[in-house]
Amino acid sequence: MVRINLGIGRTDSMKKRGERTKRHLNLKNDEANHITLLGKSGYGKTTIMRGMVEEIYSSYSDAGIPPIIIVIERKVDTSKPKKVIEIFHEETEKSTEKHIYRKYGDGIWNYIEHYVKELEKDKDLRYGLMGDFAIGFPNILGKYTKAGMDEYKTLLGRHGLSPAAYPARRFVFRPRRDIEDIAFDNGPLTEVISSKLAYPDMPFEIIADMNNLGEQSRYSAILKNIWDISKIRDPKEVLMIAEGSENPNSGPSQTYLRIEETMNRLKTDLLFTGDLENSFLTKLTNKKINILDFSQNSELETYEECLIFKLVVQNAINVAIKYRIPVFFVVDEVQNFMKDKNGKWAIDKILREGRSLCINLICATQYTDNLPKDILTGSSHIGIMGKLASNTDTKTLEKLIPDFKDVVDFDEPGSLSEYENLKKKLRFRGYFSYNKDYTEHIEYRQPQSL
Ligand SMILES: Nc1ncnc2c1ncn2[C@@H]1O[C@H](COP(=O)(O)OP(=O)(O)OP(=O)(O)O)[C@@H](O)[C@H]1O
Ligand SMILES: [Mg+2]
Numbered sequence: 001m002v003r004i005n006l007g008i009g010r011t012d013s014m015k016k017r018g019e020r021t022k023r024h025l026n027l028k029n030d031e032a033n034h035i036t037l038l039g040k041s042g043y044g045k046t047t048i049m050r051g052m053v054e055e056i057y058s059s060y061s062d063a064g065i066p067p068i069i070i071v072i073e074r075k076v077d078t079s080k081p082k083k084v085i086e087i088f089h090e091e092t093e094k095s096t097e098k099h100i101y102r103k104y105g106d107g108i109w110n111y112i113e114h115y116v117k118e119l120e121k122d123k124d125l126r127y128g129l130m131g132d133f134a135i136g137f138p139n140i141l142g143k144y145t146k147a148g149m150d151e152y153k154t155l156l157g158r159h160g161l162s163p164a165a166y167p168a169r170r171f172v173f174r175p176r177r178d179i180e181d182i183a184f185d186n187g188p189l190t191e192v193i194s195s196k197l198a199y200p201d202m203p204f205e206i207i208a209d210m211n212n213l214g215e216q217s218r219y220s221a222i223l224k225n226i227w228d229i230s231k232i233r234d235p236k237e238v239l240m241i242a243e244g245s246e247n248p249n250s251g252p253s254q255t256y257l258r259i260e261e262t263m264n265r266l267k268t269d270l271l272f273t274g275d276l277e278n279s280f281l282t283k284l285t286n287k288k289i290n291i292l293d294f295s296q297n298s299e300l301e302t303y304e305e306c307l308i309f310k311l312v313v314q315n316a317i318n319v320a321i322k323y324r325i326p327v328f329f330v331v332d333e334v335q336n337f338m339k340d341k342n343g344k345w346a347i348d349k350i351l352r353e354g355r356s357l358c359i360n361l362i363c364a365t366q367y368t369d370n371l372p373k374d375i376l377t378g379s380s381h382i383g384i385m386g387k388l389a390s391n392t393d394t395k396t397l398e399k400l401i402p403d404f405k406d407v408v409d410f411d412e413p414g415s416l417s418e419y420e421n422l423k424k425k426l427r428f429r430g431y432f433s434y435n436k437d438y439t440e441h442i443e444y445r446q447p448q449s450l
Pocket of ligand 2: 045046047
């Protein structure tokens with residue numbers, strides 16, 4: 001069992017002073033610990049997930065079982081670099097260097113200064129797209145921002161934490177901007193890899209999906225035979241074999257042409273490589289936090305993202321069986337995967353088989369009308385950030401969590417200013433239901449990275 005810090009709960013009179021309010025979550029090593037985070041946009045779901053990733057990374061590593069953490073990132077957040085620039089100027093204007101160094105640490109501050117200077121020189125707009133999971137960038141925002149209710153402490157200070165960067169390996173597919181620029185935006189401990197899928201990693205169904213191959217067609221049957229049954233996963237060789245069964249006395253058949261088209265696509269598309277050693281799957285690591293960059297940095301269609309996700313889940317299952325390493329999938333905006341058959345397959349697979357293999361799902365959604373019930377039913381723990389999106393969501397959760405009605409109550413604002421105050425008060429706070437059995441109010445642990 002590994003304990004992670006969840007945040008601050010309400011005072012518990014049964015506990016000794018000092019340990020009164022800290023809340024931990026016990027993660028089991030021999031079963032799945034799926035967590036779902038719910039809440040409306042802007043209340044901090046992504047921010048808090050980042051905090052959980054940090055906890056999992058350090059607690060498991062401290063326990064001597066470094067896990068494979070795979071984060072699926074959906075968005076870049078342009079407001080973060082803007083806030084970093086703002087804070088830099090405000091601090092340098094109002095405080096002495098000595099004071100700033102003491103507050104943020106000199107290494108961190110010198111880095112921030114360098115980052116801000118580069119951004120301000122940047123006329124070609126190369127920078128400024130920081131990922132939602134800039135896990136390699138120290139969170140100076142959390143050290144600067146006052147914690148809503150507590151005027152004397154900052155968001156991070158309230159949890160006894162300070163800004164820190166965590167090592168990250170970021171996988172970008174068909175990169176839309178320079179790899180170096182993406183690395184620069186995501187902090188000094190971020191390594192960016194231009195990632196490719198290797199032909200040998202890809203089962204025929206993936207090739208068929210990517211190329212819209214008709215299921216019943218002759219070319220599909222021939223290709224499946226060569227690719228999956230003979231396991232010849234090399235476009236050149238495939239073409240030679242297909243050519244071999246052509247009639248030498250007539251022009252190329254439709255079947256051949258369609259196979260040729262498919263193989264050419266594989267050869268020219270930057271997403272693929274013939275070199276198994278270059279496959280991004282071999283670069284997933286338990287020494288760093290893996291981030292699959294499905295933000296604007298990668299030029300991917302939704303169905304391709306889902307296919308990659310499926311491949312990674314299949315790969316993770318093999319790794320989990322072979323090496324008995326715990327695996328954590330951190331999936332933001334999980335609803336995006338539920339509409340696609342491969343995406344749904346991947347989520348279902350983790351939910352169902354995760355238990356026996358210790359493959360865990362931590363996901364978040366701001367679902368408005370209908371919560372994905374499979375995910376909620378399969379989750380061990382459910383967290384709510386700020387408010388729920390609708391009454392229907394409340395009803396669903398009341399059915400699922402017996403003590404939900406008694407514990408959770410959301411004030412409805414009576415005016416616009418009340419609403420604004422409430423939003424401030426509720427950001428990064430909410431409820432956590434342990435094993436869907438015990439629910440309580442919680443101020444979630446802030447992330448040390450941005
Ligand atoms: N330490 C911080 N101090 C102040 N603001 C912060 C801090 N960390 C994050 N933010 C900001 O808080 C806002 C909400 O955070 P976050 O992106 O986590 O919300 P979310 O629930 O994931 O929203 P969405 O559903 O839109 O993705 C963001 O605009 C982010 O820039
Ligand atoms: Mg988010």
